[in-house]
Each structure stands twice: as C-alpha cells, then as structure tokens.
Amino acid sequence: MKVVRIDEVSKETYANPLFTGPEVAKQVLLPDSQENVVNVVHFGKGVRNKFHAHDCEQILIITAGRGVVATEKEEKVVTVGDIVLIPAGEKHWHGSNGESDFSHIFVSKKGSKMTQLED
Numbered sequence: 001m002k003v004v005r006i007d008e009v010s011k012e013t014y015a016n017p018l019f020t021g022p023e024v025a026k027q028v029l030l031p032d033s034q035e036n037v038v039n040v041v042h043f044g045k046g047v048r049n050k051f052h053a054h055d056c057e058q059i060l061i062i063t064a065g066r067g068v069v070a071t072e073k074e075e076k077v078v079t080v081g082d083i084v085l086i087p088a089g090e091k092h093w094h095g096s097n098g099e100s101d102f103s104h105i106f107v108s109k110k111g112s113k114m115t116q117l118e119d
Contacts (some may be wrong), residue, residue: 004029013022021047034087048095050118059107067102069094
C-alpha cells in the first residue's frame with residue numbers, strides 16, 4: 001500500500017500545446033501505478049485545454065476553484081467536490097471558468113492515447 005499527500009507532491013510547470021495559456025502546472029500523484037495515471041492539473045484563471053478525446057474513460061475530481069467541462073453538445077460548470085466521468089472517445093475540454101484558478105485530479109488508464117482535436 002502507498003499513501004500520498006497531495007500537499008507534499010511537487011508541482012511542476014506543465015507546458016503543452018494542448019493548453020490555451022502557460023499558467024498550467026501538474027502534480028504526478030502515483031508514478032508507480034501499473035494501471036492508472038493519477039495527476040493533479042492546476043489551471044490559471046481563464047486557462048483551459050483545447051478540444052481533445054481519450055481512447056479510455058477519463059475521470060476528473062474537482063479540487064479547487066470553479067471550472068467548465070464541455071463537450072460539443074453541452075457545458076457544465078463544476079466546483080470542488082464534483083466528479084466528472086468522460087466516456088472514451090468523447091470530444092471535450094475542461095479548465096478555468098475565467099473567474100478563478102481551477103484544479104482537478106485527472107485519472108485515466110496508463111498507456112492510453114489522447115488526441116488533440118483543436119488547434
């Protein structure tokens with residue numbers, strides 16, 4: 001068994017063309033997991049990721065701020081304590097609602113593929 005405290009995991013800048021701005025950081029929570037990717041992603045005010053899809057389910061657990069999770073059909077405002085299940089293959093984006101910083105725990109299958117669908 002392994003217990004991790006989020007506040008003891010280093011936060012690193014996460015530069016990636018998937019994001020609409022540079023104010024993004026991540027914390028890798030369980031690097032030794034054989035089956036899952038479990039990270040915290042922190043978005044600066046107004047920053048989101050671009051439309052993308054995963055080849056497996058994605059789970060988001062909102063840990064700070066207010067954000068938006070959107071598909072081509074709907075947008076949902078989410079806040080601390082909300083848990084979002086995004087089905088495999090669903091085109092979506094998520095990030096800050098523009099009024100506050102926003103953070104979520106991201107859970108997906110190790111080795112899965114993400115495809116960016118927006119420039």
